[in-house]
Amino acid sequence: MFPLASSSCDHPTSHAIEIGLPPDIVEATLPYLSTSDIKSLSMTNKYFYKLLDFKASDTLWHELFRKSFGSLHSNVEPLESKTNSHYMSCCELILRTRFPDESWGRLYQLRALDAKLYTWGSLKHARLGFTAASNLSVSPGAINNAGMRLQFGINSPVPVPWDAGSHAPTLEDESIACVSAGGFSFQILTKSGKLYYTGSTYSGGHRGPGPVEGAHDYNLFQQMITHTEQSLTIFNGRTPRHGGLVPINTTSRMPLERPHEDIYARFEDLEESLDQRLGGNKHIRRLFTNDVLKRDTGNPNTLSVDTKTMDNVRIQSISSGRSHILALSTDGDIYSWDGPEVERGVKLVFDGLPHKFSNPILKIGSGWNYNCVSIYNIGLVVWSSRCALQENDTEAKANYKVIHGTHEICGDEKVVDFACCANMCVFFITAKGDQLWLYSNEEVHKVGLPFPDKLVKLVGCYTMLAIFTTSACYTVNVVDGRVEETSLVKLELENEDDMFVSLATGDYHTVALTSRGKIYTWGLESELCGCLGLGSRDQMVNERRVGRIENLRSTRVIKPSLVNVDNRDYVCLAVAAGGWQTGALILE
Known part of the structure; x- marks a missing residue:
């Protein structure tokens, strides 16, 4: 045209x-x-x-807003179809509710420039994106320490330092587009497609849906180091190490020694070039894909970093499991960080399925220990392991299965949303929205739960499923691949003009977001970790009277309770929860 x-x-x-x-x-x-x-x-x-x-053009800015912040390719929002073509993402709905008279151009600016990341919960591994000592915004009252020097967690929302620097987001294109949470870290995606993670580990040392047990990826970086060491002359049965001395020939029985050239210097330079962190915040590090490491064509024993590829691989969507990360690039490629040995994302392929150009990936999602994607005209594809990378491999084959009957591309039977719980347990709904379906034990079943309204969105976690209808939100427990129907609960708010529009869960706690941008949390706050963000134990139990003491260091909150942010009328646009931590994007 x-x-x-x-x-x-x-x-x-x-x-x-x-x-x-x-x-x-x-x-x-x-x-x-x-x-x-x-x-x-x-x-x-x-x-x-x-x-x-x-x-x-208000129409243009609305479309640009959806492209930048709509999250329609991840399990945060459902896919579009003819029956929900006017569906608004949570962020759109909240901004339009709170600022009904603003243009989409102005709302775009608010989202791009004024949304800041706040986190709270466990301080282990600096998973919040800071430590109590490194963040000047942390007040003494926000730290749970039970009167001891040992610090357990942050009990109230605290802004994460997002300072300017050589590798820091400073412009509109580097604003935060999406935040996801795994068991031990947050994953932060910028509008320009750069992916970061908080703390020292995203996996916590646990295996994800990576190489099958007993197999390991070929590590080009480690092989180059080994080759360099073996190519040196070995004296006295030892290879010279960094900072060591090399013996030289002498007529004396006691050899003289002299300093040798640091054989590891170039590898340290490579590591340093890949160790990009936010300026002023060493606890937020950028993630790269495996494509950035290249062998020089003239010398196969020389390794280099392809700096062009570092920024050419742009991520458009992310999802997090307990100890792994799944990402979809703007080129339609899938990358997986899926175990403690995987430092750079591995490109995955589905051997035997059509190419991405004819059958693109529409939506990605991570379960507790597996992944699921929706592929055009193929359906829902799940996998819990992949083949290990071999030498000269640029991609790894996923050991996948296609969920039968999920391939429709239009009409009432098109799958518009899915949610992942633990152990290859996938729920999904179609455009018709009259039935909840469950894939478990390699079979598809109807779930016999009564809903008076159309089903429009699903959110899953380890042992809980959230079901959103056109008028309400429900939760139900999922145990051993089956739904505990008696556990179905309708979530309600005292304010009838507000409703829950988004939800996320950690190991034992839940965080929900309303159409007016307010945060509510409930569940178990273990070991004084602060993941509920409702203040200290004394404030929860004695002042606000929303919690009860479960044991020495754990507090339980049964009813969804409002989270306060700096005692102001805040507007939250997105929430994330994982492990023992919680995060939110809040307008300054």
Whole structure:
């Protein structure tokens, strides 16, 4: 259709363009164009410039908002279909509710420039993106320490230092687009497609859905180091190490020694180039894919970092399991960080399935110990392991299964959302929205739960499923691949003008977000970790009277309770929870 646009230059008026490409047709194409494509189209001629005016077009800014912050490719939001084409993401709904008179251009600016990351919970491994000592925003009252010098966790939302620096996000393109939480870390995706994680470990030393047990990826970096060591002359049965001395020939029985060249210097330089952290915050580190390490074509024993690839692989969607991370790039490739030995994301392929160009990945999701993706015209694809990388491999094969009957691409039977719980237990709903389906033990079953309204969204975690309908939110427990129907609970708020629109869970606690941007938490706060964000134990039990003491260091909150942020009327746009920690994107 675009040749019509360029041909208009030969005509005195733009009527031919307006007839061939009326505004509603152009607007319908916007979801399929990148931001740069839209900008280029707007400069083609006067007609497109007026229609796609970056200063005045509310339709354009709404579409740009959805592209940057809609999260339609992850398990945060459902997929679009004809039956929910006007569906708003949680972030869109909250901003439109709280700022009904603002333009989408202004709402885009608020989301891009004013949304800041707040975290609270366990301090182990600096998983919050800071330590109590490194973050000046942490007040003494926000630290749970039970009167002892040992610090357990942060009990109230605290802003994460996101300082400017050589590798830090400083511009609109580097604003935070999405936050996900695993068992031991947060994963932070920027608008420009860079992926970061908090703390010292994303896996906690546990295996994820990586190489099958007993297998290990070929480590090019380690092999180069080993080859370099073995290529040196060995004296006295030892290879010289960093900082050591090399013996030289002498007529004396006692050999003289002299300093040798540091054979590890170039490897240290490579490691340093891959160790990119936020300026001023050493507890937030950037993740790279395995593509960045290259062997030099002229010398196969020389390793280098492909700096061009570092920024060329842009991530558009992320999802986190207990000890692994799944990411979808803008090129439609899947990358997996899936075990303690995996420092750089491994590109995955589904051997035997059609190519990504004809059958792209539409949506990704991570379960407790496995992954699931929705592939166009194929359906839901699950896997809990992959083949190990061999020498010269650039990608690894996932050991996958396709869930039968999930391949429809349109109509009432199209799968619009799925959610992952533990042990290959996948729930999904179709565009019709009248039935909840469960894939468990390699079979698909109907779940006999009564819902008065249409099902529109699912959120899963380790042992709980959240079901959103057009008017309410429900939770139900999932144990050993089956639903405990008697545990079904409808979540309700005292404020009838508000409702839950998003939910996330950790090991034992839940955080939910309302249409007015308010945060509620409940569940078990173990070992004084502070994951509920409701203040100290004394505040929860004695002042607010929302919690009860479970044991020496654990407190339980039964009812969803409001989280306060700096005692102000805040607006939260997204929540994340994992392990013993919680995070939120809150407008400053």
